[in-house]
Each structure stands twice: as C-alpha cells, then as structure tokens.
Amino acid sequence: xxxxxxxxxxxxxxxxxxxxxxxxxxxxxxxxxxxxxxxxxxxxxxxxxxxxxxxxxxxxxxxxxxxxxxxxxxxxxxxxxxxxxxxxxxxxxxxxxxxxxxxxxxxxxxxxxxxxxxxxxxxxxxxxxxxxxxxxxxxxxxxxxxxxxxxxxxxxxxxxxxxxxxxxxxxxxxxxxxxxxxxxxxxxxxxxxxxxxxxxxxxxxxxxxxxxxxxxxxxxxxxxxxxxxxxxxxxxxxxxxxxxxxxxxxxxxxxxxxxxxxxxxxxxxxxxxxxxxxxxxxxxxxxxxxxxxxxxxxxxxxxxxxxxxxxxxxxxxxxx
Numbered sequence: 001x002x003x004x005x006x007x008x009x010x011x012x013x014x015x016x017x018x019x020x021x022x023x024x025x026x027x028x029x030x031x032x033x034x035x036x037x038x039x040x041x042x043x044x045x046x047x048x049x050x051x052x053x054x055x056x057x058x059x060x061x062x063x064x065x066x067x068x069x070x071x072x073x074x075x076x077x078x079x080x081x082x083x084x085x086x087x088x089x090x091x092x093x094x095x096x097x098x099x100x101x102x103x104x105x106x107x108x109x110x111x112x113x114x115x116x117x118x119x120x121x122x123x124x125x126x127x128x129x130x131x132x133x134x135x136x137x138x139x140x141x142x143x144x145x146x147x148x149x150x151x152x153x154x155x156x157x158x159x160x161x162x163x164x165x166x167x168x169x170x171x172x173x174x175x176x177x178x179x180x181x182x183x184x185x186x187x188x189x190x191x192x193x194x195x196x197x198x199x200x201x202x203x204x205x206x207x208x209x210x211x212x213x214x215x216x217x218x219x220x221x222x223x224x225x226x227x228x229x230x231x232x233x234x235x236x237x238x239x240x241x242x243x244x245x246x247x248x249x250x251x252x253x254x255x256x257x258x259x260x261x262x263x264x265x266x267x268x269x270x271x272x273x274x275x276x277x278x279x280x281x282x283x284x285x286x287x288x289x290x291x292x293x294x295x296x297x298x299x300x301x302x303x304x305x306x307x308x309x310x311x312x313x314x315x316x317x318x319x320x
Contacts (some may be wrong), residue, residue, distance in 0.1 A: 005033040005084045005099060008076030010069050015045040022053050030099035035059045036076045038299050041066030070175035070182045080191050086168050087160045091208050098204040102164040105198045109140060112194040115163040118205040133201045139199040146191050147245045158187050162205045169249035181226045188234045192241055224273050247291040250284060254302045257281050282306055
C-alpha cells in the first residue's frame with residue numbers, strides 16, 4: 001500500500017541542522033507518509049546522520065552527485081509514491097501537527113494546494129528570534145482568486161516548503177535545474193492549474209534563516225538576473241490567462257525593479273545588468289500607463305523612474 005504523503009527533503013552539507021529536521025518529521029501525528037532524503041552529494045556528516053534513521057521503514061535515502069536543490073527535488077518527485085507531495089528544506093523543521101492539519105484540509109475541501117503560515121527563525125549568535133508570517137484568518141480560494149492574496153503575501157505563495165500539493169500538479173512541472181530562487185519559476189504555473197487553494201492561518205513550518213544559506217549568499221547580480229528571467233515568464237502566463245492580473249502584476253514588477261536598482265547602485269553592480277533592467281522596464285511602460293488601475297500618484301512614481309533611466313539607456317546604447 002502506497003503512502004498518502006511523500007515528504008521530499010534535499011540534503012546537502014547541513015550536518016548541524018538535519019538531525020532536528022528529521023526528528024520533527026518522524027514525530028508527526030499523521031503517520032502515513034514516506035520520507036525521501038535526497039542526498040545531493042554531501043561531503044560532511046549529513047549522510048551519516050540520515051542513515052541513523054533507516055530503522056524507520058518510512059525513510060528512504062536516495063543519493064546522487066551534487067546537482068543542486070532543483071535536481072534533488074525533481075529526483076524526489078520522480079521517486080515519490082504518495083498521493084500528495086510536501087517539500088521540506090533540510091535545515092528547517094516543522095510542527096508535529098503539520099501533516100495532519102494540512103491533510104485534513106486537503107481532503108475535506110478537495111483542494112489542490114494547502115498552504116500554511118510559517119515561523120521565521122532568525123539565528124543571531126546564541127539568540128533566536130521567531131516571527132510569524134501568514135494570514136490571520138483561514139481562506140479558501142477558487143481559481144484565480146489566489147492572485148489578490150499573492151499581491152499582499154507574495155512570500156507565502158512563492159516558497160515551496162509551506163505547502164501540501166496534489167501530486168498531479170507536477171505531472172508536467174519540474175524545478176529548473178541550475179537556477180537560483182527556483183521556487184519563483186514554478187509558482188505561477190502551479191497556481192494557474194490549481195482549482196482550489198486553502199490557506200491555513202497557523203505557523204506550522206519553521207524557516208531557519210542562516211547567513212550561509214542560498215538566499216543569504218546569493219550575490220545581488222544573480223538575484224537580479226534571476227528576476228529578469230522569471231518575471232517575463234510570469235507575465236506571459238498572466239497575459240494569456242487573465243489580463244487584469246497581468247496589469248496588476250506590472251506594478252509589482254516595477255516596484256521590484258526600482259528596489260533592485262537601488263541595491264545595485266549601492267553595490268556598484270555591473271552596468272550591463274542595470275541596462276537590461278531599464279530595457280525591460282521601458283518596453284512595458286506604455287502598457288502599464290494605459291491599463292493599470294493603480295493610483296495616479298503611484299503611476300507617476302513609475303514614470304519618473306523610467307524617464308530618469310531613459311537617457312542612461314540611450315547613452316549606454318551609444319557607448320556599447
């Protein structure tokens with residue numbers, strides 16, 4: 001008999017964290033699951049720690065050469081036997097009621113995705129600060145209703161690890177190998193095909209923020225390049241699916257570009273990256289001005305930013 005839920009945990013050089021992660025999973029009140037530990041070429045004691053838990057028949061270790069987080073998750077999807085999928089990062093941990101609560105909501109609502117809030121655990125030397133991120137009231141969203149909540153709680157919808165997914169959603173979707181911020185590439189395609197989403201107003205996942213993590217070490221230019229790649233893909237999906245959402249996303253897109261430029265200027269990022277940001281931005285300005293329903297004041301902020309960069313765009317074009 002196949003397990004109800006497949007839990008996929010990529011493992012790569014996290015010997016100081018993985019033990020706590022696995023213990024939190026095996027202590028779940030919901031027991032009908034398999035735990036797939038995807039050893040992504042770890043060179044520390046992570047694999048040795050994982051092997052300690054092979055006494056539990058629900059645990060499987062799958063090893064591969066180091067290919068990155070996306071490839072590890074994709075391997076887990078391929079090997080999963082469960083009806084539902086849950087992703088956990090190996091340096092995080094979860095509440096012991098996580099699976100039971102999310103599974104109950106999934107079954108009772110016949111949902112495609114059930115997601116919860118999370119607790120942001122910030123490590124600072126020997127002190128730990130915890131902060132809840134999520135909704136204050138439970139929500140059930142149908143079809144395209146998710147986008148309104150994405151505008152206000154984008155991180156809740158972006159990360160992979162606070163969600164129980166119906167496995168069929170991944171029949172034609174995989175994480176992009178070799179990309180930073182891989183969750184950003186697949187969240188819009190997933191929500192496009194999800195018919196019902198439940199948002200649980202509880203912090204059931206503990207996200208451990210450490211400076212040596214991927215997000216903490218990713219350089220600004222790589223972050224910007226990733227955004228310039230996945231943002232147009234999102235806009236293409238929205239354009240074909242819902243024009244109103246497309247125009248609303250444009251405002252979020254411009255706000256993100258403005259934020260990135262401020263960071264880039266402070267850190268003296270390669271001008272070619274800023275050039276590409278401006279080129280993308282100006283191309284969409286007319287569409288934004290005509291169709292966006294944001295306030296005039298906010299539109300003017302976007303216009304000023306684009307005009308400020310227009311002469312730079314011309315100058316860099318000539319100089320190149």
